[in-house]
Amino acid sequence: MIIVGGGLSGLAAAYTLAQEGLEVLVLERGDYSGAKNVTGGRLYVNPVRELFPDLWKKAPFERFIAHEQVVMMAKERSVTIDYSGSELAVEPYQSYSILRAKFDRWLAKQAERKGAMLVTKNRVDDVIMENGRVIGVWAGGEELRSDVVIACDGVLSFTAEKAGLRKPGRANDYAVGYKEIIELPLEVIEARFNLEGNEGAARLFMGEVTQGMFGGGFLYTNKESISLGVVVGIHDLMQGEVAAPELIDLFKQRPEIRRLIKDGNTAEYSGHAIPEGGLKAMGKLFGDGILVAGDAAGMAMNIGITVRGMEYALASGYIAAQAYLKARERQDYSAASLSVYQKLLDESFIMKDFNSFKDAPQVLENPRFFNYYPEMVGDMMKEIYEVPNGPKKKIFPTVKSRLKFGELMAMAGDLRKVMKI
Amino acid sequence: MSEVLGLKEKLGRNVFKHSEHRHINIKEGREKDPQLKKAVLVCPAGLYSVNDNGEVELTIDGCLECGTCRLACGPELLEWNYPDGGAGVQFRFG
Numbered sequence: 001m002i003i004v005g006g007g008l009s010g011l012a013a014a015y016t017l018a019q020e021g022l023e024v025l026v027l028e029r030g031d032y033s034g035a036k037n038v039t040g041g042r043l044y045v046n047p048v049r050e051l052f053p054d055l056w057k058k059a060p061f062e063r064f065i066a067h068e069q070v071v072m073m074a075k076e077r078s079v080t081i082d083y084s085g086s087e088l089a090v091e092p093y094q095s096y097s098i099l100r101a102k103f104d105r106w107l108a109k110q111a112e113r114k115g116a117m118l119v120t121k122n123r124v125d126d127v128i129m130e131n132g133r134v135i136g137v138w139a140g141g142e143e144l145r146s147d148v149v150i151a152c153d154g155v156l157s158f159t160a161e162k163a164g165l166r167k168p169g170r171a172n173d174y175a176v177g178y179k180e181i182i183e184l185p186l187e188v189i190e191a192r193f194n195l196e197g198n199e200g201a202a203r204l205f206m207g208e209v210t211q212g213m214f215g216g217g218f219l220y221t222n223k224e225s226i227s228l229g230v231v232v233g234i235h236d237l238m239q240g241e242v243a244a245p246e247l248i249d250l251f252k253q254r255p256e257i258r259r260l261i262k263d264g265n266t267a268e269y270s271g272h273a274i275p276e277g278g279l280k281a282m283g284k285l286f287g288d289g290i291l292v293a294g295d296a297a298g299m300a301m302n303i304g305i306t307v308r309g310m311e312y313a314l315a316s317g318y319i320a321a322q323a324y325l326k327a328r329e330r331q332d333y334s335a336a337s338l339s340v341y342q343k344l345l346d347e348s349f350i351m352k353d354f355n356s357f358k359d360a361p362q363v364l365e366n367p368r369f370f371n372y373y374p375e376m377v378g379d380m381m382k383e384i385y386e387v388p389n390g391p392k393k394k395i396f397p398t399v400k401s402r403l404k405f406g407e408l409m410a411m412a413g414d415l416r417k418v419m420k421i
Numbered sequence: 422m423s424e425v426l427g428l429k430e431k432l433g434r435n436v437f438k439h440s441e442h443r444h445i446n447i448k449e450g451r452e453k454d455p456q457l458k459k460a461v462l463v464c465p466a467g468l469y470s471v472n473d474n475g476e477v478e479l480t481i482d483g484c485l486e487c488g489t490c491r492l493a494c495g496p497e498l499l500e501w502n503y504p505d506g507g508a509g510v511q512f513r514f515g
């Protein structure tokens with residue numbers, strides 16, 4: 001059994017299969033698992049908690065997220081919604097900030113402990129096909145054979161592409177996310193974000209941060225650093241006037257951000273493409289002798305401003321392993337036999353989510369969400385809070401003047417579309 | 422300092438391991454393709470630029486291997502591969 005890619009999906013599959021006593025070989029091109037991987041980073045544990053019951057206690061999480069903020073960023077002001085429910089601070093915590101170089105390396109160790117074999121610094125160069133079926137891969141000048149290959153090689157998945165299960169990806173269906181790791185002393189982070197102990201904060205920014213383009217900004221507190229970055233649709237970026245590197249620098253200079261990262265040390269700058277075309281952009285998930293999981297299969301989603309992909313990667317790796325076990329009972333690795341993967345995915349939260357949110361990519365393409373609304377909310381707040389020299393205008397007419405009939409209709413239209421999500 | 426650093430300085434914070442080969446190359450004859458110019462906008466490492474002759478050039482050092490240029494320009498314009506195993510960027514945080 002060969003797994004291409006030692007990221008979350010690959011390691012989840014390896015861990016699950018090794019636990020069943022099977023021989024598993026994971027081929028990873030990085031120096032170690034996580035060396036090539038980037039996330040925002042927040043992992044929601046609930047959807048995958050029971051798939052790997054023994055994992056979570058000792059997992060190298062950064063902080064559990066107890067403070068949520070959404071910031072609507074207009075050009076000159078911003079309006080923030082803060083959610084710090086006590087339920088967020090009750091165990092088991094629902095989400096944690098993580099750093100992939102640390103997390104993936106740890107997960108790789110857990111898979112190895114179960115008996116999986118991980119070969120790092122090893123790039124898979126090609127798939128070996130015979131009569132239309134995948135029978136192995138080429139890696140490091142060697143031919144490696146396997147009854148089934150699981151492609152877990154991430155967003156571009158050359159493995160699935162070479163096996164004919166997908167076409168090269170197109171800008172419309174992808175975003176690029178890039179970020180800085182900004183180191184700050186633990187006490188400074190706790191003071192600036194009002195955190196107690198191992199609590200963490202997550203902040204999502206929409207509006208001016210992407211200059212109206214599809215996407216948003218994010219900030220997560222780690223133990224002794226901050227992950228600060230931008231996610232933006234590649235297609236939108238291609239139209240724009242502003243180049244990607246400039247966008248994050250402008251974001252850093254915003255007063256809302258500047259003071260949070262003051263005196264911090266940028267320790268790393270990373271970036272990664274993200275699939276977000278939803279159900280419509282998913283490639284084929286299986287073929288003769290091959291299964292595809294995680295980002296390689298297009299299993300990441302951007303609902304508004306928050307990206308989710310890690311739980312899908314972990315769960316689809318687990319499900320691919322289950323599908324392989326079923327095919328193994330039959331000793332039949334044909335596409336027909338491996339189609340049980342599709343069935344298991346359909347029954348899982350993964351395909352249920354992708355079906356529930358299948359309209360999200362189209363609905364969210366609406367630039368009003370990333371431009372118009374953040375500005376409008378900011379303007380209203382300004383007018384409500386402003387006390388001029390002289391009499392203040394009544395509040396209701398001020399609000400009403402913004403919401404003329406045409407505007408209300410347009411908003412109702414947007415709302416109707418949002419209700420599809 | 423976390424102030425605006427400039428890309429060179431920012432990329433200098435990363436760990437890169439030397440690669441024998443350039444893993445991304447612009448296909449011959451396509452250097453002036455308008456679609457290729459989009460790479461200048463999308464590359465988070467700012468590695469694409471347009472020279473005085475209107476040709477797009479790529480400096481491969483500093484590549485984050487994010488895949489964005491391949492998605493923006495496609496295999497028609499770019500010969501795109503990951504670096505050899507164990508070469509290229511090695512994230513310490515990710």
Ligand SMILES: Cc1cc2nc3c(=O)[nH]c(=O)nc-3n(C[C@H](O)[C@H](O)[C@H](O)COP(=O)(O)OP(=O)(O)OC[C@H]3O[C@@H](n4cnc5c(N)ncnc54)[C@H](O)[C@@H]3O)c2cc1C
Pocket residue numbers: 004005006007008009010027028029030033034035036037038039040041042043044122123124125152153154155158176177178179229230231271272273274293294295296299300307308309310311313503
């Ligand atoms: C900026 C950003 C923010 C994000 N924020 C979040 C978030 O907050 N929450 C969330 O859930 N998701 C988030 N995501 C998405 C999430 O990170 C991905 O969905 C997830 O990493 C996918 O995991 P994977 O295992 O499928 O792929 P990857 O993590 O990409 O793993 C693929 C592995 O395959 C290896 N590989 C590739 N090709 C080869 C080859 N030819 N030979 C050998 N090895 C190979 C790679 O080195 C890598 O280790 C974010 C993504 C980005 C970029």
Ligand code: SF4
Pocket residue numbers: 445463464465466467468483484485486487488489490491
């Ligand atoms: S892979 Fe990413 S960092 Fe490298 S050249 Fe392409 S866009 Fe730039």
